[in-house]
Amino acid sequence: MHMDEFAQIFAQFQDHLAPRLDVYEQAIYLYVLRHTVIEGKREEIIGFKSARKKLAFGIGKAGTPPSEHIIYEKLRTLETKGCIKIVGSERSGTRLQIVLPSEIPDLLPVASATIKFNLEELDFFALPENRKLILERENWHCFYCLAKLDENNHVIEHVVSRPEGDNSYRNIVGACRRCNNRKGSSSAEDFLRSLYRVGILSGDEFPLRLSLLNRLLAGELRPILP
Ligand SMILES: [Zn+2]
Numbered sequence: 001m002h003m004d005e006f007a008q009i010f011a012q013f014q015d016h017l018a019p020r021l022d023v024y025e026q027a028i029y030l031y032v033l034r035h036t037v038i039e040g041k042r043e044e045i046i047g048f049k050s051a052r053k054k055l056a057f058g059i060g061k062a063g064t065p066p067s068e069h070i071i072y073e074k075l076r077t078l079e080t081k082g083c084i085k086i087v088g089s090e091r092s093g094t095r096l097q098i099v100l101p102s103e104i105p106d107l108l109p110v111a112s113a114t115i116k117f118n119l120e121e122l123d124f125f126a127l128p129e130n131r132k133l134i135l136e137r138e139n140w141h142c143f144y145c146l147a148k149l150d151e152n153n154h155v156i157e158h159v160v161s162r163p164e165g166d167n168s169y170r171n172i173v174g175a176c177r178r179c180n181n182r183k184g185s186s187s188a189e190d191f192l193r194s195l196y197r198v199g200i201l202s203g204d205e206f207p208l209r210l211s212l213l214n215r216l217l218a219g220e221l222r223p224i225l226p
Contacts, residue, residue, distance in 0.1 A: 009037065012101035016108055020081060024066055024074045027056040029083055036098040047093030048072070082107075119222060124156070125167035131156045133223035135174040143173035143216075144183070144192060144209065145200050155180040159188045159216065170219045188213055 013033070018026055031051060035044045048071045058066045066074075075094065078084045082104045087095040101107055124130045134156055140149045147153075157175045158165045165171045175183075183191045189210065196206040215221055 006038065009033070009100060009102075012108060017083065017101045017104065020107075021078075021083070022074075023056065023059065024070060025078050025081075025083070027066075028071065028074055028078060031055055032084055032096055032098050036096075037100070043087065043095065043097045045090055045093045045095045048075075049093075051093075119225065120168065122169070123167045124169050124172040124223065125158070130223075133225070134169065134172055137169075137221060137223040138174040140174070142176040142179055143212075144175055144179040144188070145195055146205065146209075147176040147178070149174055149176060153177055157183075159213070161185065169221070169223050170217055173216065 013029070017029070021029065031054070032044070032046065035046060036042055048068060052068060052071050053065045055066065055071075058064045058070070075084065075086060075096075079086050083099055085097040085099065087097055089095070122130055124134050135149060135154060138149070140154075141147065142149060153176055155175055155177060157173055157180050158167075159171050159173055179191070179195075182194075186194070192201065192206065192209050192213065195201045195209075196203075201209060212221070
C-alpha cells in the first residue's frame with residue numbers, strides 16, 4: 001500500500017468514521033486496520049486475549065486494559081456499524097475482515113472530485129446566484145484596484161473578454177465600475193500595470209495583484225459553493 005493511500009484512509013477514518021465510534025471501537029478498528037490493510041491483506045485472526053493489552057487503557061478501571069467481555073461486545077457493535085466483519089472464531093482468535101471507510105455505506109460525503117467537476121462546468125457570469133459567489137470570493141473588493149464593492153457599485157467582468165474568454169470562475173472577477181470602464185480591451189496584466197503607474201495600486205499591492213491574477217487563471221481561486 002502506498003503511503004498516500006494510507007494517508008487517505010486515515011483521514012477518512014478520523015474525519016468521518018471516528019465521530020460515529022466510541023473510544024473502544026476506535027481503538028479496535030485501528031488495531032484491526034494495522035494488522036490487515038497495512039500488512040497488505042483484508043482478513044486476519046486476532047487473539048484479543050493478548051491484543052486487548054496493546055489497544056488502550058480501560059475506561060472503567062484506570063490503567064488496566066479493556067476486559068475481553070468489553071472487546072467482544074465492541075466487535076459486535078463495530079460489525080453492526082458496518083466497520084468490520086466477524087468471519088468466525090478460531091483457536092488462536094477471532095477471524096476478522098476490515099471494511100474500509102470508503103466501503104461503509106453512506107459514510108463519506110459525495111466525492112470531492114464530483115464537486116470539482118461541477119465547479120468547472122458552472123457559469124459564473126450568467127447566473128445571478130453564481131455572480132454572488134464571485135463577489136464573495138473577492139470579499140466584495142474590486143479584483144483590480146481593491147476598491148470596496150457594494151450592491152450598487154460592482155460589475156461581474158471577464159478577465160479575458162469573449163469570445164476567447166469563458167464564463168468560468170477562472171475568467172470571471174468582481175470589479176468596480178471605474179475599472180470595468182477603463183480596462184476596455186487591454187489585458188488584465190497591462191491594466192494592473194496602468195493602475196500601478198497612476199498610483200492607484202501601491203508598490204506593494206501591484207505584485208500581489210499580479211500573482212493573484214496568475215492564481216486566478218491557474219484555477220486556484222475557487223469560489224466556495226453553498
Ligand atoms: Zn476597481
